[in-house]
Amino acid sequence: MKLPHYLGGLENLGPVNFFEKKVFMADWEKRIFGIHTVMMAESTHLANALPKYPIAQVPTTFKETWTWASLRTGAESMQPFEYFKYRYYEKWLMGISQFFIDRGYVAAKELATLTEHYRANPDAPLPEHPNPALKEQVVRYLHHGDSGLRTPVIPARFTIGDTVYVADPEAADHTRLPGFLRNKKGTVTEAYPGAFEYFVSTGPDGLAGPHHVYCVLFKASDIWGADKSEPNTVIYADLFDAYLKPAH
Amino acid sequence: MAELFDYDESREAVSAAKVRALEALLIKKGVLGSDSVDAVLSHFETVAGPFNGARIVARAWLDSAYKCRLLEDTPKAIAELNFPGMNGAEGEHMKAVANSESVHNLVICTLCSCYPWPMLGLPPYWYKDPVFRSRGVREPRAVLREFGVPISADKEVRVWDSSAQIRWFVIPERPAHSEHLTETQLAALVTPEAMMGVALVPAPTAA
Numbered sequence: 001m002k003l004p005h006y007l008g009g010l011e012n013l014g015p016v017n018f019f020e021k022k023v024f025m026a027d028w029e030k031r032i033f034g035i036h037t038v039m040m041a042e043s044t045h046l047a048n049a050l051p052k053y054p055i056a057q058v059p060t061t062f063k064e065t066w067t068w069a070s071l072r073t074g075a076e077s078m079q080p081f082e083y084f085k086y087r088y089y090e091k092w093l094m095g096i097s098q099f100f101i102d103r104g105y106v107a108a109k110e111l112a113t114l115t116e117h118y119r120a121n122p123d124a125p126l127p128e129h130p131n132p133a134l135k136e137q138v139v140r141y142l143h144h145g146d147s148g149l150r151t152p153v154i155p156a157r158f159t160i161g162d163t164v165y166v167a168d169p170e171a172a173d174h175t176r177l178p179g180f181l182r183n184k185k186g187t188v189t190e191a192y193p194g195a196f197e198y199f200v201s202t203g204p205d206g207l208a209g210p211h212h213v214y215c216v217l218f219k220a221s222d223i224w225g226a227d228k229s230e231p232n233t234v235i236y237a238d239l240f241d242a243y244l245k246p247a248h
Numbered sequence: 249m250a251e252l253f254d255y256d257e258s259r260e261a262v263s264a265a266k267v268r269a270l271e272a273l274l275i276k277k278g279v280l281g282s283d284s285v286d287a288v289l290s291h292f293e294t295v296a297g298p299f300n301g302a303r304i305v306a307r308a309w310l311d312s313a314y315k316c317r318l319l320e321d322t323p324k325a326i327a328e329l330n331f332p333g334m335n336g337a338e339g340e341h342m343k344a345v346a347n348s349e350s351v352h353n354l355v356i357c358t359l360c361s362c363y364p365w366p367m368l369g370l371p372p373y374w375y376k377d378p379v380f381r382s383r384g385v386r387e388p389r390a391v392l393r394e395f396g397v398p399i400s401a402d403k404e405v406r407v408w409d410s411s412a413q414i415r416w417f418v419i420p421e422r423p424a425h426s427e428h429l430t431e432t433q434l435a436a437l438v439t440p441e442a443m444m445g446v447a448l449v450p451a452p453t454a455a
Contacts, residue, residue, distance in 0.1 A: 122265065129282050224386060233388060
């Protein structure tokens with residue numbers, strides 16, 4: 001049971017921090033968000049994505065696959081009590097810096113030295129090397145995205161109205177199965193046309209290649225118990241086929 | 249919770265210096281251009297943002313046939329309006345659900361922070377808040393009450409957990425006394441919070 005997979009349903013947490021409607025709490029957060037998004041836009045896997053991006057022609061030294069799965073796997077693999085000590089984009093900054101160090105793009109020492117430099121000189125400029133062709137690819141990616149839609153290789157197992165049970169796979173580094181739904185009973189309300197491939201295989205968790213995806217309806221009382229749930233409340237989740245079992 | 253995000257200045261200054269150092273090194277090493285990050289940020293100021301969602305909701309309020317098409321085939325109905333980039337990153341597969349007299353919808357992502365970028369731009373902090381993600385699926389009515397949105401027991405609450413490819417958004421109920429408003433005036437009333445289901449759209453204040 002990995003805590004980041006089981007956030008949904010934790011109790012006794014006090015009020016939600018609702019009044020914080022800002023997207024970024026500090027200006028520096030915009031830069032790490034931007035760096036991550038450029039990395040997704042120049043990721044080598046986009047050569048085979050929908051649409052097929054001309055990644056090989058984009059002038060960049062970045063030769064890696066970088067997707068949402070990279071960031072999420074990093075966050076989910078943190079020691080969970082550490083995870084909650086950091087603000088959202090602080091975790092991104094730690095994960096992305098470490099990725100560039102681990103992959104040999106940046107030396108830990110040069111990052112530390114340059115950080116000290118900018119700490120002492122916060123207004124010191126960035127190097128000026130525009131890259132118009134990369135900028136074009138970033139804009140193209142933002143406009144056309146990276147859909148996981150694929151042609152199904154097998155027929156869908158379930159249809160609208162089917163009762164299904166949610167599987168309980170081994171806890172892995174990364175999952176797209178919300179923990180609170182494991183072993184629960186639901187009803188298929190939609191079988192999405194086509195199949196969908198997640199960015200990575202999640203190993204024993206079960207995602208690999210294209211899967212059908214279903215919208216599954218759960219009664220709150222079936223998840224939390226009749227006397228522990230709010231009345232007249234339902235939860236819908238989009239679940240990959242690998243996470244579902246037939247009722248019989 | 250607010251004070252948890254309120255760090256001392258040195259913690260912010262170190263993060264600010266570190267991200268600047270990282271960007272500088274990545275520019276120097278050819279991973280980024282010096283105009284790359286700005287291209288991303290500019291996209292969220294001009295192309296993808298809650299201004300799109302607000303206009304689409306206002307259109308749905310004014311044209312019930314359009315609202316039906318939006319609920320039936322969301323990407324196709326959005327494409328009718330010819331806004332750029334509407335099936336772009338984190339909006340490749342969007343779906344609308346509508347609030348009504350008998351249903352209130354709430355959108356959440358318990359695993360991370362999936363959010364319909366082309367419609368709404370980037371998620372605000374409350375959406376990413378672990379407390380919202382924890383409580384929103386177990387006690388949505390209590391959370392909504394705290395947000396000033398009490399839902400009567402005879403109204404069904406539907407929570408949508410964004411765990412695969414679909415990015416959900418809510419068409420809120422049109423406010424009372426808004427019959428005289430134009431599409432632009434209606435759009436000005438629609439907030440990202442209303443399009444995620446944690447706020448209602450208030451009636452316009454008298455001119």
